[in-house]
Amino acid sequence: MTTPTYQYYNQLFKNEQLPLCYCNLDLLNENIQAIAKRAEGKNKTIRVATKSVRSTFVLQHILKSNPIYKGLMCYSGNEALWLIEKGFDDLLLGYPIVNKEEIRKICQQTKAGKKIILMVDSEEHLLLINSIAKEENIVQPLCIDIDMSTDFPGIHFGVLRSPITTVQKGKELIDCFNKYDNISLSALMGYEAQIAGLGEKNPANGLKNLVIPFLKKKSIVDYTKRRQELVEYIKQKKHPITIVNAGGTGSIESSKLENWVTEITVGSGFYSPALFDYYNQFKHQPAVGFALQIVRKPKPDFYTCLGGGYIASGTIGIDKQPTPYLPIGVKLTENEGTGEVQTPFEYKGNEPLNIGDTILFRHAKAGEINERFKEMYLISDGKIIDKIKTYRGEDQCFCDSIALKTNLHVVFQYAIFVQF
Numbered sequence: 001m002t003t004p005t006y007q008y009y010n011q012l013f014k015n016e017q018l019p020l021c022y023c024n025l026d027l028l029n030e031n032i033q034a035i036a037k038r039a040e041g042k043n044k045t046i047r048v049a050t051k052s053v054r055s056t057f058v059l060q061h062i063l064k065s066n067p068i069y070k071g072l073m074c075y076s077g078n079e080a081l082w083l084i085e086k087g088f089d090d091l092l093l094g095y096p097i098v099n100k101e102e103i104r105k106i107c108q109q110t111k112a113g114k115k116i117i118l119m120v121d122s123e124e125h126l127l128l129i130n131s132i133a134k135e136e137n138i139v140q141p142l143c144i145d146i147d148m149s150t151d152f153p154g155i156h157f158g159v160l161r162s163p164i165t166t167v168q169k170g171k172e173l174i175d176c177f178n179k180y181d182n183i184s185l186s187a188l189m190g191y192e193a194q195i196a197g198l199g200e201k202n203p204a205n206g207l208k209n210l211v212i213p214f215l216k217k218k219s220i221v222d223y224t225k226r227r228q229e230l231v232e233y234i235k236q237k238k239h240p241i242t243i244v245n246a247g248g249t250g251s252i253e254s255s256k257l258e259n260w261v262t263e264i265t266v267g268s269g270f271y272s273p274a275l276f277d278y279y280n281q282f283k284h285q286p287a288v289g290f291a292l293q294i295v296r297k298p299k300p301d302f303y304t305c306l307g308g309g310y311i312a313s314g315t316i317g318i319d320k321q322p323t324p325y326l327p328i329g330v331k332l333t334e335n336e337g338t339g340e341v342q343t344p345f346e347y348k349g350n351e352p353l354n355i356g357d358t359i360l361f362r363h364a365k366a367g368e369i370n371e372r373f374k375e376m377y378l379i380s381d382g383k384i385i386d387k388i389k390t391y392r393g394e395d396q397c398f399c400d401s402i403a404l405k406t407n408l409h410v411v412f413q414y415a416i417f418v419q420f
């Protein structure tokens, strides 16, 4: 389909309550197929990163769209448990959890026959999970997270997550599995963030962009070897490994070249937020965005919208604020950026903007926008076809606070107590 114009969205949202978040289903479908195409040909499946989606409707839609999509990578234990309740299966926790109650409930789901793998990177994790799995009388499958960063003189190229930074440390942790009867080594994951999550053309990175492709090339050679050696060691030691997980949206092309990798995790590419415009190897469609309404005109060529300050996580930088999308030519002011409740901007283009009109923005990252909105307007073929719930819209909030459901439960108990 051709990329929608400003008037396409302005007409659609004319009578809606703004701000709103939308998902253009036609563009989402294009991205789903484009990502599948990028990954095809090397016998890999794609695991969907839930943190970059945060909508059960969209997760289901992606999984149903093409057999290459298989399983979810979750970002919290409670999230995984809730997704199981909603009917999802084949879940890999992308990060370690150490809350005993969450681990216990996950072990109980394993006992009930669900496929759910916990992430570990130290013997402390093994010990904790083994003791709970023993009490539950099960063998809990685990995945080792190995560090994929590369150290260059004066530069740590990658993220700080797993302490398994060498093949030797990996082998030592793999050998630890022999000490415990209630866990099994079923998977290995290495997330090469410096390839997958770092574009080569981000203007906020200035001159660094010139060296990024060179560092990426060197780093791929470095971690590829580590991952291969560890996979071989795990197989040689006869652990029941079935999954070797790699990458993210930005590394599909390199991750799929590793023969020992079985699956690639992808999340951000489906919505394709602003930070994913800056890669050399691909460009997906801006499927998700949000619409603000012009509520005042402070001076000629300047307009102010209600809302908009949905800043992305990570290090603080100009690239973490939302990017004006349509009409083309909207410029944020340096003093205010996108504000808590007011977003002023300058516009000298050809669209006749008036109070009440819509201005389209894109978030810097993929899933975080769904913490700000309870629903996404689903758009297809020039029409609003549905309103789908986000995690927030389903009263769920992981990583940010305790799930709202728990709070409501406490309030309910208190109400009963007061009555008596």
Ligand SMILES: Cc1ncc(COP(=O)(O)O)c(C=O)c1O
Residues within 6 Å of the ligand: 049, 052, 073, 094, 191, 196, 197, 247, 248, 249, 250, 265, 266, 267, 268, 269, 366
């Ligand atoms: C462990 C892990 N795998 C994969 C990804 C890739 O996800 P995305 O495609 O959203 O960049 C991430 C993102 O942070 C991650 O933490």
